[in-house]
């Protein structure tokens with residue numbers, strides 16, 4: 001297998017390092033903006049050097065972001081090259097254009113590392129669907145947010161200091177707002193739900209709230225009441241309805257999710273045959289993520305492309321009522337007061353997210369049952 005590697009950041013470099021010990025996979029050219037010189041590969045800033053190289057059969061895209069990754073991947077496919085990508089923004093946004101193209105061209109496409117870093121979650125979802133109906137997916141899908149929340153909770157560290165650490169460790173996206181405002185988790189739960197349920201969700205109807213407004217006082221408040229805060233995604237297909245959302249969630253301190261440390265993810269599916277199955281591992285970082293890119297390359301060598309195409313376009317119904325922790329001037333009645341925050345019951349996901357959108361700076365978290 002002869003590879004053109006797009007991107008030489010955290011993941012791209014990791015792929016290059018791991019592949020060095022695999023005799024049947026060779027990185028021939030690397031396209032990146034960094035000034036690097038590599039002993040065994042040509043480095044170029046011009047994507048066309050990869051596109052027009054007929055000896056390259058597979059493109060690994062580890063650039064991140066939708067553009068120009070989409071244009072590069074599409075052009076590579078038009079030129080007959082197989083694709084492996086770790087780019088969740090790309091696959092969440094363009095999967096239902098890229099997968100049919102792969103099928104039309106007889107190419108293989110895999111994106112396991114796009115969700116859950118080293119866990120291999122999407123491959124498990126794909127396998128699971130072969131023998132059962134999945135009706136719920138979700139969990140802790142962002143290593144950066146988990147790293148921040150875990151360090152604030154266990155060690156009382158400052159939000160900004162821990163975010164800087166997560167950036168230095170290579171966990172965060174180029175723009176870390178993508179992590180802390182929940183967008184990365186949003187991409188991941190949309191992709192996971194689409195593959196698990198065989199649909200194409202109306203993305204505009206999937207609300208997201210992140211952790212950037214959390215304070216040390218909130219964290220103390222949660223502890224005092226026996227809770228830990230995690231950024232949790234939910235995708236459900238129950239009674240013909242799709243409910244999909246992302247927001248901070250308070251889980252009991254003895255719950256599995258509460259005890260997920262550092263950059264780890266814990267992602268769960270619930271199926272009609274297996275019941276709950278949870279997958280745990282490092283969700284961010286160079287080698288865990290690159291590990292699953294290389295697993296995808298081995299799958300390609302063994303003739304296994306990826307996933308079923310999405311199904312029909314479906315609407316999302318987030319009328320489900322939850323109990324919420326709200327710090328900010330909630331206009332309705334409160335059921336309890338926790339310090340300078342209130343607990344409100346029976347407010348729908350749609351209503352709470354709509355209110356939060358109009359009131360930037362407030363912090364909301366659902367309270368898990």
Ligand code: HSE
Nearest residue numbers: 142143144171173284
């Ligand atoms: N920024 C992402 C995270 C990288 O923190 O989970 C892995 O997708």
